[in-house]
Structure formats: C-alpha cells, structure tokens
Amino acid sequence: MAPNQVPNVQLVSIGGPRESVNLDGSVLIDMKSSKANTHAFGQAGKILALKEGHFPYVLHGDLNTVGVTDFEGALNGSFTTHPKVHPITGELLAFGYSAMEPYLRYQRVSAEGQIAQVENITVGGPTMMHDFTARPTLRQPA
Numbered sequence: 001m002a003p004n005q006v007p008n009v010q011l012v013s014i015g016g017p018r019e020s021v022n023l024d025g026s027v028l029i030d031m032k033s034s035k036a037n038t039h040a041f042g043q044a045g046k047i048l049a050l051k052e053g054h055f056p057y058v059l060h061g062d063l064n065t066v067g068v069t070d071f072e073g074a075l076n077g078s079f080t081t082h083p084k085v086h087p088i089t090g091e092l093l094a095f096g097y098s099a100m101e102p103y104l105r106y107q108r109v110s111a112e113g114q115i116a117q118v119e120n121i122t123v124g125g126p127t128m129m130h131d132f133t134a135r136p137t138l139r140q141p142a
Contacts, residue, residue, distance in 0.1 A: 038081045043092055044113025052081045052130065053097070074115035077105055082131045091116065093134050099126045 040049045040059065047059040048069070056079050058066040070076070075096075083094035090111030097104050104127050108117040 043083075043085070043109070044111060046113060050079065050081045050083075053078045055079060071109065071113070071115045074118070075107070076118075077102075079107065080129070080132070083109075084132070084134045086134075095121075095129060095132060097127050097129055103127050104129070 038051045048056040055068045078096035080094045083092045092109035094107040102120040104121040104123050106119045110116045
C-alpha cells in the first residue's frame, strides 16, 4: 500500500443506539476527526482532551473547545489517550499507533508544550496500545 493511501475498510456500525463507530478509512486517517472524549488533563497551561488514534483537542477553562492541536505541526500521527507526566522534568511521555507504517511512535512533549522527540518503534505490524507505564532506566554497575 502506498504511503497515506486509505486502506480498503468496510463500513461498519458498532454499538447500540447511543453510539455508532464509523470505520470509513478516510475518517480513520484524519487525525482531526476525533470525539476527544476519553481523557482530559492539564499540560503547559492548556487543557488537552484525548481519544486514541487522533490529535489532542485543546479546551478552554470552561471546557468549551478551542480546537485540535498538532503541536504546531510537529505531531504527524496519533497521540495516546493516557500520556504520562515525568515527575522531575514535567515532560509528557506518549506514544501513537497506526494501521499503516510507521505502526508505533514514541513521543516526548516538553514541559512548555512543544514536541521534543518523536521516534519510530519497530514492531511487526499494526499495534493497538491503550496505556503504558514509564520508569527510569536501570543501569548495570560498571
């Protein structure tokens, strides 16, 4: 499949009368097409609302929507629902996954709210991760 090509996905409705999930390939790869209804938290003076597979949304203090953020163009794929805040640096540790390559990315957002690092993680195929944990690197004695 060519990069950024929409996969051939059958349209399916999942859920009961209260919710329907659209599996249209064009919606799945549109990073701005999100309900952002899973997790909200504060980072760098902003309230971010998150839903897996898409860009975060920024909210006003009264919880009205400001709009989607891609961290000034630095985020080029999905952003996890449950990022972790580094207890010392205040950095945000996150990941993003996709049905297309690269399947998994590690992301680090500075305490000031700017993408500081994005690294592809090599995995064998599409990977769905809902949450993760982070810990300090343990060094072996010399």
